[in-house]
Amino acid sequence: MTTGIDAPERSALGGEESRVAGFISGVGRLRESPIAMIGLAIVLFWVLVAIFAPLLAPMSPTATIRPMALPGTRGPGGQLFLLGADHLGRDVLSRIIYGARTVLIYAPIATACAYVVGVVAGLLAGYRQGWVDDLLARIGDLILAFPALVLYIVIIAKFGSSGLNIILAVTLASGPGVMRIVRGMVLDIRNRAFVAAAQVRGESAWHIMFAEILPNATGPLIVDACLRLGYVTIAIGTLGFLGLGLPPPNPDWGGMISETRQFAMIFPHMVVFPCLAVSSLVLGLNFLADGLTDIVKRA
């Protein structure tokens, strides 16, 4: 790969390498911010819990053993219910552990889809400008005119509740927000010298948008992605809570709260622990975003 490369290409490769190095040093700089480290630790904790759920969970998340068991009591077979059991006798701890999988699969996928849509639309709007920009801005305004949760409810009411529809709803509701951020940054970056250089070189518009402009917009976008991942986690939890989330046997934090809500005044352990799980994950993401904001600002 070192032979037969002419000068411009080599410099382009060099740029690539420094970008990778920049990313690594960026991750290293996380250590400068204690709040970001705490956030990262919380998020990584839940990621590990989700990955190793079958090893960590003491029982099956769907096995009905001893209804309404209080935290710290034992089941008929001597199983310890560390966080108690729900109204159907399922171990709350095991359901929380498996529920981490649901959240950590759906929230990142939905956020990523929103990003794909939002980034492409934002790049097009900011770089092409003119009628493309106007059209995309109008569509975005229209979607943002619907309160997000109302939009979710309308979509789920029409198309039914399934994992795919939740992802679609989140993409539709969050895409315009991403688009606005990307568009704003493109308007700033597109006037820089290296974009003009790429235009003079005769690069295609797609190359300029994705290879020249986008890599220079990653800092604020990573911060926004952390925040947005938190919002999406809340949104998915809220849909579960409203009874519009994934169908019941799935262990899903919002759904757990929704199913056992009516017992909250007698057996609060059924609802309190899933609430703490959701809140801690969102808190971790917000801490991470906060620390990253400081790092991006300083860079």
Place this chain on the structure above:
Amino acid sequence: MPRIVFRRLVYLIATMLAASLILFGLFELSPESVAVDALGQFSTQEQRMLWLEQNGYFEPAYVRYFAWLGKFVTGDLGMSRVFNAPVAKVLVDRLSATGILALFFFATLIPISLTLGVIAGIQRGTLVDRAITLFCVITTSIPPFASTVLLSTIFVFSLHLLPGTSGMIDGFSFRELIMPVTALVLYDLGYVARMTRASMIDVMARPYIRTAVLKGVPYPVVILRHALRNALIAPFTVIMLHVNWLIGGVIVVELFFAYKGFGSLILEATLSRDLFLLEACTMTAVVIAVATQSLADIAYTFLNPRIRFK
């Protein structure tokens, strides 16, 4: 000034029309599903056809759209299947209940969040600032459905201080409003306070503040008379812009505390597939969202002298 009001009004109407087209396309375009929703799952094919015929659903789609829109604009929102009452009446009752909730919510949120934000902004970097910022991050991280559960576990289950539901069965009760309002305030507090803090820091760094301090104006007067006026413009518009997001919180809180308001109405309409009610609720939500956005825009122009006198 009149120009921006006019522009926002045109924008409001255009958005409403576009939203109505989307709603019509989603829920009314295929008459078959309307009939199923209106007559229930167990109606026969003949009953459905008869109902569709009687209600003019065999007309072309655009004729139906304009008829539907006309009825909507004139306030004839149809009958609610679940409540067996005119949609407009149900809607007005529920909206006024949520209006009361909103009144207490803003009366609590605005003083607390602005005070916290201003204090943190003035004492930037101190322990007080860090404590307030941490408090704000934590409260915004707790989703409303979790904060309702946690609050009622503490104040209703453990301490027996407050009622756990807010159905208002025996008429208006202030005690029943405390929990829903607290849950909503906690949800929004952090965001508004942090906005106020950022705005305060920005204003405090301006030259005119330095001038005021250097010419010997007492520090509290600098804050109250010089800084606050400019620092509070952004938070006020943020509060307005946040109404859109807040409607989500209202739905959750009203459901949990069984408060008979607009939020729980949307949900009841959705879960029972009460089509006309759902359409009316969604339109109302969009009107509220766009109207507050427009108000925020107009207020921003009005409050900011640099734009006002241009």
